[in-house]
Amino acid sequence: MGQQEASNSSTKSRLPAIVKSPRSLKFGKWLLGFLLVFGVIGFFAAPPLVKSILLKQLSAQLHREVSIEQIAINPYALSAKVSGLSIKAEGGKEVAGFDELFVNLSSASIFKLAAVVDEVRLQGLRVAVARVAEGRYDISDLLDEWMKPKDEPESGTPRFSLNNIQLINGKIVFDDQPKGKLHTISDINLALPFVSSLPYQAEILVNPSFSASINGSPLVLTGESKPFSATHESQLNLDLDRFDLAVLQPYLPESLPFRLNAGVLDTEMKAMFKEVSDKVYSVSVVGAAHVSGLAVAEPDKSPLLDWKRLDVEIDNIDPINRSAAVKRIGLDGLVVKIGRAHV
Numbered sequence: 001m002g003q004q005e006a007s008n009s010s011t012k013s014r015l016p017a018i019v020k021s022p023r024s025l026k027f028g029k030w031l032l033g034f035l036l037v038f039g040v041i042g043f044f045a046a047p048p049l050v051k052s053i054l055l056k057q058l059s060a061q062l063h064r065e066v067s068i069e070q071i072a073i074n075p076y077a078l079s080a081k082v083s084g085l086s087i088k089a090e091g092g093k094e095v096a097g098f099d100e101l102f103v104n105l106s107s108a109s110i111f112k113l114a115a116v117v118d119e120v121r122l123q124g125l126r127v128a129v130a131r132v133a134e135g136r137y138d139i140s141d142l143l144d145e146w147m148k149p150k151d152e153p154e155s156g157t158p159r160f161s162l163n164n165i166q167l168i169n170g171k172i173v174f175d176d177q178p179k180g181k182l183h184t185i186s187d188i189n190l191a192l193p194f195v196s197s198l199p200y201q202a203e204i205l206v207n208p209s210f211s212a213s214i215n216g217s218p219l220v221l222t223g224e225s226k227p228f229s230a231t232h233e234s235q236l237n238l239d240l241d242r243f244d245l246a247v248l249q250p251y252l253p254e255s256l257p258f259r260l261n262a263g264v265l266d267t268e269m270k271a272m273f274k275e276v277s278d279k280v281y282s283v284s285v286v287g288a289a290h291v292s293g294l295a296v297a298e299p300d301k302s303p304l305l306d307w308k309r310l311d312v313e314i315d316n317i318d319p320i321n322r323s324a325a326v327k328r329i330g331l332d333g334l335v336v337k338i339g340r341a342h343v
Contacts, residue, residue, distance in 0.1 A: 042075025054082075062142065064089055078105040089138065099124025106161075108200060114159035118202050125170035125188070132177055135254025157321055161196035164205045170212075179250070188212040191223075193234050193273050196281055197320045208236035208273060233274040238287070240267040245291070258304060262295035269314065285317040308333030 051071045058066040069084025079102065086097035104119040130138040137143070170188035191206040208223035225234040245263035252260065269287030276282045288311065295306040311330040318324070 039075055042073050046073050046075070047071040050080075058087070062087060064095065078107065079103065080105075093128070094126065095128050095139065097126045098122055106202065108161075112159070112198060112200065114161065114198055116161045116198065116200055116202075117163060119164040119166075119205075120162055121164075121166045121168065122170075123168045125167060127171070128173045128175070130175040130177055131251065134178065134250055135252065157197050159198055161194065161198040161200040161202070163194045163196070163202035165192040165195065166190070166206060176250075183215055184213075185215075186213045192236075194281055195283055195320065199281075208234050208271065210236065233272065235273065236271040238267060238269040238271060238285070240265055242266060245294075257299065259297045259299060259301065260295075261297050262293055262306075264292045266290045266292070282318070283320055285319070286314055288313045303337045305334070305336045307331060307335065 047070075050073070051068055054071075055066055055068060065088045067084075067086050067088075068082060070082075072081045072083070074080070081103075082101040084097075084099065085101070086094055088094050100121075100123045102119070102121040102123075103117055106116040106118045109116040132138055167188060167190040170190075172185040172188070174183040174185075176183065189209070189211045191209045193204045193206055193208060194202065207225045210219075210221040210223075212219050221236055221238065223234065223236045243265040245260055245265055249260045267287065267289045269285055269289065272282075272284045272286060274282060290312075291310040292308065293306075294310065296304045298304050309330075309332045311328070313327040313329075315325040315327040316323075
């Protein structure tokens with residue numbers, strides 16, 4: 001009994017020494033100081049600095065006036081919120097903007113040396129584009145610049161993982177000035193569980209879906225999810241019924257060496273999101289596409305080629321790794337018209 005009391009007394013006498021040791025106290029002060037400085041920089045110093053850099057870079061890249069209402073950063077949650085971004089052309093017309101962009105970065109980004117995002121939420125996206133002439137738009141200067149060939153060698157697939165992607169209440173306005181028509185796609189809502197090139201698994205909170213109102217007509221792409229299956233599979237149906245391809249001709253770049261006079265597109269495709277192995281997810285597109293009654297002409301309107309029907313059965317299209325596998329191609333009634341120029 002005496003030995004036990006002596007042992008307890010000895011243990012109690014050592015505890016204050018351990019807790020209050022100069023080394024542990026010094027480490028605790030350094031840790032507390034680091035967290036405080038990290039928080040102060042993240043909450044107060046970083047937002048105006050990031051805002052200034054974004055405004056400068058975006059204005060230089062887009063050649064347009066850019067404004068941002070507010071940027072908020074939570075360094076402890078690794079999240080950032082950009083509110084009230086607006087891009088305006090000359091005359092003050094807004095060409096793009098959004099109400100709020102929320103990004104929640106994952107700590108896995110540090111260990112994987114890649115961009116790993118647990119959630120991306122974009123609210124109130126606004127885009128306004130005008131066609132000013134055939135093949136030309138009010139943003140053609142940007143399109144021409146971005147489409148210029150680059151001398152840099154082509155790099156591999158970027159390392160990234162975007163999870164729980166949400167677009168809420170977006171709106172696109174297309175002003176077809178030569179035809180005097182205004183097309184509006186409103187109430188755009190999109191949800192994707194992930195788009196990733198990394199073997200990284202996040203907690204998936206959304207099911208794939210898409211909905212919008214096109215000139216007042218509702219469009220809904222249905223999605224399905226199998227959370228209890230071995231592959232945790234989700235899919236988004238991409239079905240089109242007799243889409244008239246000829247309506248696209250006025251909007252194609254004028255540099256293309258052909259004119260699309262007629263054609264009807266039907267698709268029965270699915271975007272598949274599934275786990276192919278432990279903590280490795282993939283995005284793929286499978287299904288079939290059909291183009292009927294195609295008629296293509298040369299720029300001078302002389303006939304070039306046409307066919308009755310083209311059927312393409314897709315085994316797998318991987319948009320992340322830029323690969324495609326086609327199961328079958330069937331072509332019926334192809335007619336190619338070749339003329340010889342007189343010298």
